[in-house]
Amino acid sequence: MRLSTLVVITSACALALSGCGSKGSAQSAAGSDTLTLGAAVSLTGQLAREGALTKEGYELCQTKVNAAGGVPVGDKKLKLAIQYQDDTSKPDTAAQLVEQFNDKGVKLILSSYGSANSEAQAAVIERNGQVMADSAGADNKIFEKGYRRTFAVLSPATEYLASIVKSIAELAQPKPRTIAFVSADDGFSKTATEGGIAEATKQGFTVLPAQYVPNGTSDVSSALTKLKGQHPDVIVGSVHLVEGIAIMKQAHELGVTPSGGFGESVAPPTPDFVKTLGGQAENVLGSSQWTETVKGKDKYFGTAQQYSDDIQAKYGHRTDYHNAEATAACLALVLAAEKAGSTDPNKVRDALAGLDTDSFFGRIKFDPSGKNVYKPMSVIQIQDGKAVTVWPTEAAEAKFVWPGAKQ
Amino acid sequence: MTAFVQATLYGLLQGGLLALVAVGFSMVWGVMNVINVAQGAFVVLGAYIAFALNSTLGLDPLLGMFVAAAVLFLFGYAVQRGLINLVINAPIYLTLLLTFGLDLMLVQGMNIAFTADFRSIPTSWAGKSLALGDIRIPLGRLIAFGVAVAVTLLLVAMVTRTRTGLSIMATGMDRGAARLMGIRARHVYALTFGLAAALAGLAGAMVGTVGTFNPAAAAGYTLLSFVIAVLGGLGNMYGALVGGLVIGLVEAWAGQYLPGTWVNAFAFLVLILVLLFRPSGLVGRPFYASRVEV
Numbered sequence: 001m002r003l004s005t006l007v008v009i010t011s012a013c014a015l016a017l018s019g020c021g022s023k024g025s026a027q028s029a030a031g032s033d034t035l036t037l038g039a040a041v042s043l044t045g046q047l048a049r050e051g052a053l054t055k056e057g058y059e060l061c062q063t064k065v066n067a068a069g070g071v072p073v074g075d076k077k078l079k080l081a082i083q084y085q086d087d088t089s090k091p092d093t094a095a096q097l098v099e100q101f102n103d104k105g106v107k108l109i110l111s112s113y114g115s116a117n118s119e120a121q122a123a124v125i126e127r128n129g130q131v132m133a134d135s136a137g138a139d140n141k142i143f144e145k146g147y148r149r150t151f152a153v154l155s156p157a158t159e160y161l162a163s164i165v166k167s168i169a170e171l172a173q174p175k176p177r178t179i180a181f182v183s184a185d186d187g188f189s190k191t192a193t194e195g196g197i198a199e200a201t202k203q204g205f206t207v208l209p210a211q212y213v214p215n216g217t218s219d220v221s222s223a224l225t226k227l228k229g230q231h232p233d234v235i236v237g238s239v240h241l242v243e244g245i246a247i248m249k250q251a252h253e254l255g256v257t258p259s260g261g262f263g264e265s266v267a268p269p270t271p272d273f274v275k276t277l278g279g280q281a282e283n284v285l286g287s288s289q290w291t292e293t294v295k296g297k298d299k300y301f302g303t304a305q306q307y308s309d310d311i312q313a314k315y316g317h318r319t320d321y322h323n324a325e326a327t328a329a330c331l332a333l334v335l336a337a338e339k340a341g342s343t344d345p346n347k348v349r350d351a352l353a354g355l356d357t358d359s360f361f362g363r364i365k366f367d368p369s370g371k372n373v374y375k376p377m378s379v380i381q382i383q384d385g386k387a388v389t390v391w392p393t394e395a396a397e398a399k400f401v402w403p404g405a406k407q
Numbered sequence: 408m409t410a411f412v413q414a415t416l417y418g419l420l421q422g423g424l425l426a427l428v429a430v431g432f433s434m435v436w437g438v439m440n441v442i443n444v445a446q447g448a449f450v451v452l453g454a455y456i457a458f459a460l461n462s463t464l465g466l467d468p469l470l471g472m473f474v475a476a477a478v479l480f481l482f483g484y485a486v487q488r489g490l491i492n493l494v495i496n497a498p499i500y501l502t503l504l505l506t507f508g509l510d511l512m513l514v515q516g517m518n519i520a521f522t523a524d525f526r527s528i529p530t531s532w533a534g535k536s537l538a539l540g541d542i543r544i545p546l547g548r549l550i551a552f553g554v555a556v557a558v559t560l561l562l563v564a565m566v567t568r569t570r571t572g573l574s575i576m577a578t579g580m581d582r583g584a585a586r587l588m589g590i591r592a593r594h595v596y597a598l599t600f601g602l603a604a605a606l607a608g609l610a611g612a613m614v615g616t617v618g619t620f621n622p623a624a625a626a627g628y629t630l631l632s633f634v635i636a637v638l639g640g641l642g643n644m645y646g647a648l649v650g651g652l653v654i655g656l657v658e659a660w661a662g663q664y665l666p667g668t669w670v671n672a673f674a675f676l677v678l679i680l681v682l683l684f685r686p687s688g689l690v691g692r693p694f695y696a697s698r699v700e701v
Contacts, residue, residue, distance in 0.1 A: 044515065046623050048523030089623070185668045213667045218618050221417050222662020222670065225410055241525060245619050249527075252534050253545035254413070276527040276619050280534065 035071050035078040035337055037330070038085070038101035039110040042117065045089025046216055049241065049272060050113045050322050054136060056315050057326025058082050058110055061334070064300050064310065071334050074341045080334065087112050091120035102128040107345035108337070110329055111150075113322070115139035115157065115188035122150040131349045134370070135329035136322065139188045143369040151352045151366045153328040155375045157188050160287045161196025161236055163377035164263040167285065167391035168234060169203040171400040176233030176260040180208040182223050182247060183238035186215040192265050193238040208232055213243060220246045224256045237264040241272060248280050261285070261404025269321050269380055269387050281382045283404040290324040290361055291378045291389040293397055298359040300331060307360040318386075328361035409541045414663040415656065416544060422655020423552030423648075424617065425631055427610040429639075430558060430647035431603030432632035437641035438579035438599045440499065441491065444506040447628035448513035449604050453479055453611025454528070454620045455521055461528050468528045469550070472612030476605040483604025487597040495596065510625065517622040528615045547617040554613060555648060558606060562644040575599050579642070638678050640691015649689050653677070 039058050042051030062080045070077040083106060087094035094117040098109055102124075109125060109132040111118045118137020125132045126147050134142070134152035138160070142150065161181070168176065179200045183193040193210055200207045208230055211223035220243060227235060235258050237247045244267025251262070261283055267273045268286025294304040301307045307327070308319040332355060337343055340351035356365040363374040379391035381401060388398040432446040443449075456478055457471035466474070486509065494501045533547030566572035578585040578595045586592050614620060614628075631654075639650025654674055661673035687693040 044518055044523075044623070048518065048623055049525060049621065052523055211667055214671055218624075219421065219658070221421070222414065222659060223667050225414050225417070225663060228413075229410055242619065245525065245527075249534065249618065253536050253543060253548070254417070255536060255538065255541075255543045272525040276525055278529055 033076060033078055034081045035073065035108075035334070035343055036106055037080070037082045037108050037110050037333060038098070038104075038106040039082050040085045040087040040094050040097035040101075040112050040117075040121070042089040042094075042113050043084075043086040046242075047089040047113050047117075049270070050136070051087075051089065053270075053320050053322035054113045054326040055084065056311070057135070057323040057328075058084075058330050060310060060314060060323070061300075061327045061330035063314070065330075065334055068300055071338055073337055073343060078337075078343070082110065082330075087117060089114075089117075091116045094118075095120040095124045098124045098130065098132075099128070102130055107131060108333055108343070108348060109133070110326070110333065111135050111137055115142065116186065118142060118150075118152075119187070122147050125149050129345060131333075131345045131352065133329035133333045133352070135326040139191050141187060141191065143371050147370060148353075149349055151332065151370045151372075153332055153361060153364055153372050153375070154289045154325050155377045156371055157191040158195025158198075159377045160192040160265040161238055161263075162199035163287050163379050163391070164236055164265075164285050165196055165199040165203060165205070167379040167400065168260070168263070169205075171391065171393070172260060172402045176205070178206045178208060178230075178232045179234045179236060180227050180230065180232035180258075181210040181236050181238060182220060182227070182243075183210055183212050184215040184217075184240060184243050185212045189215065189238040189240070189265070196236060196238065216240070216242055218242055218246045219250070221250050221254060224251055224254050228254060228256045232258050234258055234260040235262050237262070237267070239264055239267060241267045241270050244268070245273065245276055248277050248284065252280055259403060261402070263287075263404075268382055271317055271320060274382060274385050274387070278385075281385070283401050284382050285390075285404060286380045286382070286387065288321045288378045288380045288387070288389075289375075290321040290328075291380060291387075291395070291397075292319065293389050293395040294360070294362045294378070295395070296358045296360060296362045298331065298335075298357065300334070301327065301360040304360045324361055328359060328364065331359055331361070332364055410663060413542050414659040416542065417548075418656040418659025419652060420545065420548035420552045420655070421659065422652035423555040424548060424610075424613060424651075425635055425655055426648045426651025427551060427555040427558065427606070427613060428628050429632040429635035429651055430555070430562070430644075431606035431610075432629075433636040433639065433641060433647040433650075434562070434606075434644070435600055435603045436636055437643075437646075438575055439495070439596055441495070441502045441600075442499065442506070442633075443600075443603070444503060444629055445510040445513055446603075446607060446632045447625035447630075448510045448517070448622075449479055449483070449607035450611040450614060450628045451517060451620055451622060451625045452482075452513065453608030454526075454615030455517060455611075456608065457612035457615055458526055458528050461530075468530060468612045468616045471528075472554075472609045475608035475612050477608075479608030479611075480601040480605035482601075484597045484601035486604075487600035488593065491600065492593055492596065510629070514622045514625050517625075521622065523621050523623065525619045525621050526615065527619045528612070530616055533616045545617070547613075551613040551617060554609060555651070558609065559644060559648045566644060571598065634674070634678060636688075638681055638688055640685075640688020642692035643690045646688060646690050653689065 094112040111134040138157040263285035311319040336351040340347040380387040390400040453475040456475040460466040460471040536543040635650035639646030
C-alpha cells in the first residue's frame with residue numbers, strides 16, 4: 001500500500017510539474033465582452049526555447065491590444081484573452097490541443113512553433129471549421145493541401161536559404177564559386193534546402209551534393225568531414241538552433257574553413273546563437289523573417305522599432321524574429337475580427353482572406369493558399385556580437401562583410 | 408584516407424564522451440538492477456552546476472566538474488536512501504516508473520529554474536584542436552575522453568581493490584548473501600547511486616564544455632546511456648567504455664560512408680547484431696542481465 005501510494009504521488013507531482021495530462025482547467029470560450037484565442041505552444045521539449053519566444057510575442061499582443069482598449073468588434077470593445085496550453089514540442093499533442101480548444105468553443109487559434117506542429121494543427125483546424133493564424137509554420141507543404149482556414153504571416157520555407165544565396169550573389173566580392181548545403185532531415189529544413197539549391201543553381205554557383213543530418217542532432221562531424229575534402233567556398237546550413245550551433249563548433253574543431261564563410265537558416269538570429277558561440281558566431285549569415293528595419297506601422301504596435309523597444313522593455317532581451325512573427329499572427333486575427341465585426345469563425349476567416357493591411361511586420365495580405373504575399377525575407381549577419389540586417393540593401397543596417405566567418 | 412582517419416579519431420573521442428555519460432547508468436543497472444531513467448537529467452544538472460560556477464565564480468569546468476560531482480553525489484545518495492530504496496524490492500517496472508517521475512520533475516524544475524535557453528560553458532581551450540597534418544584532434548573532446556578512461560580505470564580499481572568496492576560488487580551479485588556477511592545493503596545501494604550521479608555530474612560538465620545543453624537534452628542522454636549499457640553489457644566496469652567507443656566509431660563510420668540520416672538506424676542495427684550473438688553485451692556477464700533479486 002505504501003509503495004503504490006508513493007508511486008502515485010510522485011507520478012502525479014511529476015505530471016503536474018511537467019504540464020502533462022489535462023494541462024490546465026477548461027475555461028469558458030468567448031464571453032460577451034472577450035475575444036478568446038487558443039494557443040498551443042511548445043513550453044517544454046525540444047522546441048521550448050523557440051516556443052517561449054513565440055509565447056512572448058502572443059503575450060505582448062494581448063497586453064498592447066488591451067492597453068489600447070481592446071478589439072473593436074461591432075459596437076463593443078472586446079478584451080483579448082489568449083488561453084495557453086503546452087504541446088510539449090510534439091505535433092500530435094499540438095493537434096489534440098486544437099481539438100480540445102474546439103471542444104471548449106474556442107474557434108480562433110494561434111499556431112504552435114514550427115512546421116511539423118503547425119501542419120498537424122492545420123488539418124484539425126480545417127476539419128473543425130476553426131481558423132488559425134500561423135506564426136511559425138513555414139513549410140510550403142502546409143499551403144499545398146488546399147486548406148482555406150490557415151493563414152501564415154511568414155515567408156515560406158523555400159525563401160530561407162534562397163535569400164541567403166541571393167545576398168551572396170548580389171554582394172559578395174570576390175564572388176564564391178561553390179556552395180555546399182548541410183540540412184537537417186525534417187520537412188521544413190529539406191524544403192528550405194530545395195529552395196536554396198534552386199536559387200544557387202539559378203545564380204550560377206556550383207552546388208555540391210547536400211549533406212543531410214538527423215533533425216535535432218548535436219553531432220554533424222560526419223557531414224563536415226565529408227565536406228572538408230571538397231573545399232566549398234560557402235557552407236549553408238538548413239538547420240535549427242542545435243544543429244546550427246553544432247555546425248559552427250565542430251567546423252572549428254575539425255578545421256573546416258570555407259574561403260567565403262557560413263550561412264544558416266534559423267539559428268543565427270536567435271540570441272542563444274551568439275551567447276553560446278561567442279566569437280565563432282562572428283560574420284555568420286542568417287535569414288530572418290523580420291528585422292527592426294522593416295517598413296510599416298499599425299495602430300497597436302507602431303513601427304518595427306517601437307515594437308522592438310516594447311519587447312526589450314517587457315522581457316529584457318533583444319527582439320527575436322520569433323517574437324515578431326507571433327505578434328503579427330495575433331495582430332492578423334485581431335484585425336480580421338475587427339474587420340468582420342464579429343467573432344464568428346466563418347466571418348473572421350473571410351475577413352482574413354480579404355485582409356490587406358500595413359503593420360510593424362510589413363504589409364500583410366494573404367493569397368488563396370494562405371501565404372502572406374507581400375512578405376520579404378531579410379538576411380542578417382552577426383557583427384560585433386549582434387545580428388544586423390545586411391540584405392536587402394535598402395533595409396541594411398550595416399555593410400555586408402565578406403569573406404564572412406573564418407574559422 | 409585522411410577523411411577515414413579523421414572520422415575514426417573523432418568517433419573514438421565522441422565515444423569516450425558518450426561512455427562518460429553512460430557509465431553511471433550502467434553501474435546502477437548492474438549493481439542495483441534499477442534502470443535509472445533520470446540519468447539524462449542528472450547529466451544536464453551537472454552541466455548547469457558547472458555552468459553556474461563558471462559564470463558566477465569564473466571557475467574552469469575542469470575544476471567545476473568536481474564540484475558538480477560532489478553535489479550530484481549528495482543528491483544521488485539522498486534520492487536513493489529517501490526515495491528509490493522504498494521500492495527497491497518491488498518489480499523493476501515500479502523503479503522504472505519512479506525514476507521516470509523523478510526525471511519529469513527534474514527536467515521541468517530545470518526548465519523553470521534555468522529556462523529553456525541553450526547554454527555552453529565558455530573556455531579558452533575546449534574549441535581548440537591539435538593539428539597533425541590535415542588531421543585535427545579537438546582538445547575538449549580529448550580531455551573528455553581522458554576523463555572517461557580515467558574514471559573507468561578508477562572504478563575497476565575500486566571494485567577490485569577496496570573494501571567499499573567489493574561490498575558494492577558483492578551486493579550486486581547477491582544482496583541476501585551480502586547482508587548475511589554484514590554488508591549494509593541500504594548504504595551500499597545509496598553509495599552506488601550517489602557515485603553514479605557523481606559520474607553523471609562529471610559527464611555533464613564535459614558535455615556542457617564541448618557542446619550545448621538545455622533541459623530538453625536530458626531525454627537524449629538517457630536513451631544513449633541505455634543503448635551503451637546494453638551494448639557494452641552489465642556487470643563489467645569496462646562495459647560502458649566499450650559500448651560508448653563502439654557507438655562512437657559506428658556513428659562516425661556510418662556518417663562517413665552512408666547518407667547522414669542513416670547514422671542512428673545503423674547504430675541500432677549494430678546493437679541488434681551484437682545482441683543476436685552476445686545477448687549479454689560485448690563484455691557483460693550473463694548473470695547480471697537475467698537475475699531476479701530476492
